[in-house]
Amino acid sequence: MNSNKIPEPALRRLPWYLSYVKLLKSQGEKYVSSTKIAKKIDVSASQIAKDLSFVEISGKTRVGYDIDELINVLDTFLGFKVIHKAVLFGVGSLGAALLSDSGLEQYGLKIIAGFDVNKSVVDTKIHDIPVYHSDEFIQMNKEIDAEIGILTVPSGVAQEVSDYMISGGIKGVWNFTPFRIRVPSGIVLQNTSLYAHLAVMFNRLDS
Amino acid sequence: MNSNKIPEPALRRLPWYLSYVKLLKSQGEKYVSSTKIAKKIDVSASQIAKDLSFVEISGKTRVGYDIDELINVLDTFLGFKVIHKAVLFGVGSLGAALLSDSGLEQYGLKIIAGFDVNKSVVDTKIHDIPVYHSDEFIQMNKEIDAEIGILTVPSGVAQEVSDYMISGGIKGVWNFTPFRIRVPSGIVLQNTSLYAHLAVMFNRLDS
DNA sequence: TAGATTGTTAATCGATTAACAATC
DNA sequence: TAGATTGTTAATCGATTAACAATC
Known part of the structure; x- marks a missing residue:
């Protein structure tokens, strides 16, 4: 559990990842790697990895992150699931x-x-x-x-x-x-x- | 002439100064010091001084900045005067x-x-x-x-x-x-x- | 003069980037 | 195994803060 307070710049990047990953899901993808996000979204792969280390998710080596899980975790972390x-x-x-x-x-x-x-x-x-x-x-x-x-x-x-x-x-x-x-x-x-x-x-x- | 590119965080603070200084003008004030802005606006005085060093204005020692001039310079610098x-x-x-x-x-x-x-x-x-x-x-x-x-x-x-x-x-x-x-x-x-x-x-x- | 202020330079802090070990 | 990826640790970079000299 990494409960260090996430820096605001990092927090502001999370919705970008969420938005892209939702798009991938709509295209039927199941997994996504930080390198793949990086290429599309113009943020370095290490930055993405670091940002995601603040949320409660772990990726699979050689495969990346489970898209459904990533969407769920980000939606929750960002507070979009609660009214x-x-x-x-x-x-x-x-x-x-x-x-x-x-x-x-x-x-x-x-x-x-x-x-x-x-x-x-x-x-x-x-x-x-x-x-x-x-x-x-x-x-x-x-x-x-x-x-x-x-x-x-x-x-x-x-x-x-x-x-x-x-x-x-x-x-x-x-x-x-x-x-x-x-x-x-x-x-x-x-x-x-x-x-x-x-x-x-x-x-x-x-x- | 200080034509170094202004950092984005600094650029984003300038409208705060502009907004406050316009309020002061409407109250009939003629001059404002960075210390005065700092107190009201929760930004340190040295930060304000540094930010203002990127725009084309010079303050008067012991008096501060001329409000009309500051408004004019900020409005112009921020591009609000041109359609x-x-x-x-x-x-x-x-x-x-x-x-x-x-x-x-x-x-x-x-x-x-x-x-x-x-x-x-x-x-x-x-x-x-x-x-x-x-x-x-x-x-x-x-x-x-x-x-x-x-x-x-x-x-x-x-x-x-x-x-x-x-x-x-x-x-x-x-x-x-x-x-x-x-x-x-x-x-x-x-x-x-x-x-x-x-x-x-x-x-x-x-x- | 004494004191308040500007505005610059140096020190600090924090975020980003790069390197790399661990994993499958 | 070789190679791709995660995820952490160290190095770098840039912005903020603090100190202070210059000015009136």
Whole structure:
């Protein structure tokens, strides 16, 4: 049992392996070696071997990994097999877009409700997900019991709304704003700023 | 002139500084020091100083950086001041969601058209952006001349569609699929898999 | 001047890569 | 057996952190 904490870069590569291995499975393959993954996916074979050493699997010498087992282990390790309940704050352009993305549920994220302060969206439904006034959250989350809060509010109120979500029992904040919020220790923060990724791409394009 | 290539981790932090400094400007501040940013944003002051050494700005000893100048320099460096034309392949759940996110245009990304092979979306409009059949792309891009291709197709066809976009003149691929595609050298690839970020969050929550 | 700040250089840390022993 | 593969250990590389000189 290797229960050393996996480094974040390694953790982020695991979904690539999973995605490729699922493709192989759909093509009827039974086994895959790290060298085979490496060739297709542009990650070195030793890196793959090292990354896989963090998960609970052992390969067969001269054969590689059992595909079904690898998929199962990765899906479980990455948390895609369990439904995690979430709420979303800020039903603007990006927020509404995320509520409409039904793909997230296949990966274990179920958005139960949206919250906003804008009267034009409060008490509507988007893609069958109800939107409530933010003030109702603390009371409602006693029932909903969501552990993840998705943050798609304007940057200026990101910190404040994050604090509010946490006071209502949120354990993990998925921050889509470009603002770098701070959270108490013990609370998980994941920053996913599309704009930061855009910036990386623009910068590389212009050089 | 410091034209050393900026490391990607540093590049990704710049939008955080930009976001905070814009907030300060809206509060009427004129100058900001790296120590002040550090306190608010949970990045060490020396890291900030080092990151800012890659952009074309110099601070004033004992005063810090001029906020207007810093915003201008970062906006320019990050490519947010120039409109970059993009097309989007795969108008499914996530793709349609991105077409609906008008926020991207404020950061320099203008999506001109969507492409798909599914008859139920071809020749419709989403958020005023027209959707065409994928087969029309090569011909159409002679006119559109988009440099960025947003990839929101199913994993299984991600590589194929990416190759196709590039053959039509795309210079930068923004890959939202969990599949790790490969691109020829000279083509910029930016991976933004929401599922990978979910995985990181789930993993940290469960430990 | 004293003190706060920038910005560079050196030391540290951690991830990646390479080498290789073990296995079938 | 020979050869392909896993999986660990050591070497390398690059980013972060710390120290500090320069500046106003």
